[in-house]
Amino acid sequence: ETMTVIRSIFGGLAALAIGTMACAEELKLAHFSSTKYHLHVEMFVPLAEKLAEATGGATTIRVYPGGELGPGPVKQYDRVIDGVADIAYALPGYTASQFKKTLLVEVPGIVKPGVNKTEAIWNNIDMLDQEFRRVVLLGLWTAGDAMLLMHEKKIEALSDLAGLKIRVPSKNTGRLVEAWGATAVSMPITQVYQSLDTGVVDGVLVDASVLTSFKLGEVTKYITAGMNATNSVFMLVMNRDSWEALGADTQAKLTDLTGAEMSEGGRVTMTSASERALKKWVAEGGEVHTLSAEAAAEFNAASDSLAAEVIAELDAEGIDASAWAAALRQ
Known part of the structure; x- marks a missing residue:
């Protein structure tokens, strides 16, 4: 009888472990740069670490650098639409016909010189809902001055x-x-x-x-x-089916980790990278x-x-x- 109880306990623990594993979700994040790329180091990997911590490991992000899920940056948006990647780093400019309104921010004179374009975008982000209707927008930011x-x-x-x-x-x-x-x-x-x-x-x-x-x-x-x-515009977007599969609690956690604050971090990261690179090149x-x-x-x-x-x-x-x-x- 004791052995039966022990087996029952271990059987229950095994079932719990298997159930936990079955519920765990790994999201694929694709980008086209190397693991030394500033956004890989300062945005993508930290996002993965923070989401794993926030969900107790129930939802994780695996970063696929260097075009591992498909070569080159041009098809990044399509990879999310098609579900090849759950999340992708991309440039709206490579699919410009789908982001005409978004890309207006690129044109000099649209935003006054010296104004934080990323902040201006996020202050009015609801105006872009139609252009991003096919995906979930996690981040949208501008690079340093061209x-x-x-x-x-x-x-x-x-x-x-x-x-x-x-x-x-x-x-x-x-x-x-x-x-x-x-x-x-x-x-x-x-x-x-x-x-x-x-x-x-x-x-x-x-x-x-x-x-x-x-x-x-x-x-x-x-x-x-x-x-x-x-200023070039960059985005981090997510497949809508992948988003819906997360459940409300995980969606809320991912929302907290992304959006305007993460986007401003992307802008700062890219601007700082530009300043460092220019200084080194001049030296x-x-x-x-x-x-x-x-x-x-x-x-x-x-x-x-x-x-x-x-x-x-x-x-x-x-x-x-x-x-x-x-x-x-x-």
Whole structure:
């Protein structure tokens, strides 16, 4: 009888353990960068650790770096939609037609210089519900100010860009570069090193963090800054079915760990990475040219005209860009 009781106890414990294991949920988070990437270290891994702690290990996140769930950044959003990944780090600019309103924030002149664009977005985040209806938005933030990273040619005036090919991350930045008189070339950041090195493109409009994170400092001779900046937009999104499977308690915990606060952390991380990378590149002999007031005014006049054009076009499509721009400017 004693043996029966012991077996019953151990059988119950085993059943409890199996039940706990069955209830445990591992979420797959995909990104396209290395494990040394600043957001891997400062956002993705800490998020996984915090969620495991908050749920007592019942829900965990496994981070898949370096395109392990599929190569390259362009298809990241689709991987979440298709359920290949539960969570993915992506750029709205790679699927620009689906995020026209969101990406308005990229255009110089939409938000006043010096304003925290990430904060402005989250102060009005409900206005983006329609664009993010297919996913659950966990994070949305902007990078540091974009600069012109040039392989060989020093840009000191707008006219210097004539005939040059400049890589851009999105449609809006492409239109900006075209307004400046250059030819815009769209490609994922993972292809830029080789394209600069072989002369496929002459330069790239991007924040300085890539000097280190994608080693573009090795193929960049000059950097030009001083014009009103564009800022690339980044997002962390989740598959809706994966979200619904979590249950209300875990959803609440994940919500607490993400959103505006995590997004501001992403902005700070990327801005700090840009500052560190630029300082290191200059220390190694790189040259930064800051435009004169007169030269900067030429760039800014072109970008101001573009802002008005994009708002009018989106309004005509029924996107109500005027209201979004006005909200961002408050």
